[in-house]
Amino acid sequence: MDQRTELSEFLRSRRARLRPEDVGLPGGTTRRRVPGLRREELAQLAGVSTAYYTRLEQGHGENVSAAVLDAVARVLRLGPAERDHLGRLTTPARRRPGRTAFARPQRVRPALQQLLDAMEGVPAYVLGRRLDIIAWNRIGTALLGDFAAMPPEQRNMAWHVFLDPAARRLFEDWEGKASDVVGLLRLEAGRYPDDPRLASLVGELSLKCEDFRSLWASYRIKEKGQGTKRLHHPVVGPLSLRYETLYPAGDCDQVLVTYHAEPGSPSAESLRLLASWDATERRSAAGQAADRNTGQGHEVR
Known part of the structure; x- marks a missing residue:
């Protein structure tokens, strides 16, 4: 840029x-x-x-x-x-920063990933440069999408919000979410105007999404903070969740985003059900994989 x-x-x-x-x-x-x-x-x-x-x-x-x-x-x-x-x-x-600074992949510290994994009932993920999603926990993927299954170039919050149809169905106020994401991406463009991958991302979103082009032209600036998001999950239905933004020590290019429900609220019960559903789905997938491996091991040649 x-x-x-x-x-x-x-x-x-x-x-x-x-x-x-x-x-x-x-x-x-x-x-x-x-x-x-x-x-x-x-x-x-x-x-x-x-x-x-x-x-x-x-x-x-x-x-x-x-x-x-x-x-x-x-x-x-x-x-x-x-x-x-x-x-x-x-x-x-x-x-x-020189262009070589953007070539190095971003990684979270092992202790931060352990913290994510320990937050069993709290959906959470880590954003890196250009809003790349670089770490997450299980309940986070159950809530927002299976980041691990996405191609690396699509593992990005801006790509997810504007080009993944599931995101438009998930966020009740999609327009507000989209505006916030563009504001964050504008901040990234100011921090790293020489980042070729950021320029490529903005180019792709501008080419493929009219909503993005319009919001990008408005030049909104926004920092990640805290607030409430209303979602409609395909499994557990409506959710009202608070989100918080935390800045891990040692890397100014990473932010930890968490979601939580008011204790005792219907959304808290829905999050509990979502975690239970996710655990069941994972056990089922693991069982199917084991069955396939067992069948291959006894294949007659």
Whole structure:
């Protein structure tokens, strides 16, 4: 991805969402050719020249001071995640990770995988760079999908949400989930604009999914946090689950996402039933595999 293009699109999108009266300027009656603040209005409020801000919005942000970025962020009313994103988009190329950094596969620490496995009643998974799903537990796959059975290139939360029909049926508020995922992916693009696999993923999603193209163009920025998701599981029906995001020590590119139900709630009972159903399915699959192996061992030649 081109970092200058990302910076330009981000600033334009944030300028377009503001009206003059939002920042204390008279609205006036003159019809504007484009929505939002004019460049000269933003520059005046930020205390820089119009030419200086225009150059920044054209993607030339390598030598911009933190004070200027803070002023622009204040006028544009950027949230903390958006301000951090702006800072990353103006990071000089020499200070960004090289392409070899993205070639190394991501792995979770053995102790973290053990923790996942020990969380028997809590669906959980770990996201890595570009929202790749790099670890999970059994109840997590029973709830969200069998990640182990997916091809590696599809083992990605953005791919799952936009290109897997099962995800559209699973999340009751699919539009909200999709918007959140795009916001997270935009953050990834700001952190690692030189990641070729991330560029390939965005290209594939843009080509195959109109919903993704529309949301990507809106340039929403969102950090993974906490909240409630309502799901409709094909086995146990409706679920209302809280999700939490935890950041394991030692790797800033990994996040642990967990789901849990309110104790004593119908959703808690449904999760218990889902775990029981999953255990039965696994025993059945193991038995069938053993039967096939036994049959092969006694094959007459």
